Amino acid sequence: MNSKQKNCPKKPLTRFITDDDNCWQLNQYKSFGGYEGLQQALTLSGSAVLDEIKESNLRGRGGAGFPTGLKWSFVPQGDDAPHPKYMIVNADEMEPGAFKDRLLLEKTPHQIIEGLIIGGYTLDADIGYIFIRGDYYTAIERIELALKECYNNNLLGRNILGSGFNFEIHIHTSAGRYICGEETALINSLEGKRANPRAKPPFPQVAGLWGKPTIVNNVETFCNLPHILNFGATWFKSLGRFKDAGTKIFGVSGRVKTPGLWELPMGTPIGEIIENYAGGMCDGYKLKGYLPGGGSTDFLLEKHLDTPMDYDEIGKQRSRMGTGTIIVLDDKYCPVAMVLNLVKFFAQESCGWCTPCRDGLPWAAVLLEKIEQGKGELADIQQLEDLCKFAAPGNTFCALAPGAVEPLQSALVFFRVDFEQHIEQQSCPYCNSDNLEDGDDK
């Protein structure tokens, strides 16, 4: 695309974020080049935009890393395609340890809206939804105001910027359930139903919300679109340090010196993120392990720190990039307690549809609690391993349960000694650790 003359950014997603509290507003967003990607898109045909997105190798940032262009290509096009078609931003962000979408929602609502309008134009969609976590109060307020600004400036509504394209966007605030983030459960929730996932096929691209073609993508995925249109697919691919294209908002939480979020090239090694950006471990704490991509990814260890944050490379280490928000486990927090916390969460949030999840996860939580309280038996470890297998992909209706057992199954391998110690000494070896006390002053 004709972008060679332009000053191409290295950190497109955060280039609009300044110290100014009002940097999220339309005039500021525009002053940094906001809505230029949309203008660029409107000069092209929808199918040309789709080609550019495919060419960019953009992969979904919501956890699974599915190629966005490919996903979109299944939406029926042409004069006899069903309408209205829907385009939905998944801003539910309830994965434990994930906090990256909040930044984009609060600081760059227009970037998300611009991405959504571009998506709508590409697929000739009619209605957009932003499905947002109910307790992201600041984000909700700003998105609502940003939408108003758009309607007042002909960026939404009829005949957008004189292009003849009509598009409207609504916001839906969720009533809170992790499963709402699963895209077909999200669609059920938007229809005012319980958020149970749907059977596929039919895929939402063909029959989604109210039976019409529907696309659901993550907040961060949409944020990439304006820049791909603005600066071109070739530029986008050049941003990555490994195979995957573009940048990503990575984050670190846990006992590190400076927890936070940073936009970095795809393929940045995990160790670099933890050491250089999160400042390494707090004084007096050592790295024991970490979940590389949020609460439903497998543990990795110190020896894996060289692994690039690249979907396939992390996959080779038997974990997942997930949301790209790393949760660090230090040497003073009990790994059994950590897994118990996570499994309890997933058990609670199970939608109750299928047995390995509805009954298996609570059972795993009971066993973990027993071990943590010093009442475990060696047979419990075997049982936990079995429960992990029951919840494996293919045995359940959606990906919640397989994700739920990822930290557990890897902990049983990497921290086996800890599990066994709990059982041998019939108490938690970490129970005097200072992690249970108040955090140190910062």
Next chain:
Amino acid sequence: MTLQNQIPTNEIVEFSDVEKAQIDKLLLENPHISGVSIDALKIIQNHRSWVSDACILSLSQYLDLPLSDLESVATFYNLIFRQPVGKVVLHPCDGISCDLMGGEHIRKCLSNKLEINNGQTTKDNQFTLISLPCLGACDKAPVMIANETLFELIQEKNLPLIINNLKEAISK
């Protein structure tokens, strides 16, 4: 309305003009009635602090939706309260990143200070304690939401001040 006797109430409530106006606005924006049910429940909760059986029955009549549909939705979601709550609901985070940073200890302190367990309301009806999973602010752990405000990097020694400030906010 044959499903009425599924729940133990025949009581109905009269929605206020404001509630009706807000629900009507939803109906105007959404061509599918059932699509407004969650938002409508939230509107009612906003005005009444929780959603009683009588509210659900009345809403089903108002929207002309099956009572069982509304009932099943109202019981599914975490943020629809089906029991009375205090003036302020405290939502300390019980997610893993907060617990790694001492979140469990903070929740215990809150419980002790207010003399209630998770899920309970103080005798003076001021506070209800309902912990929530990861609140999406893990770099500021441990955190809590109350009164639509996010409290970050909470330390035990700050809890009295936080509670007092919230008390002042509700007495206004």
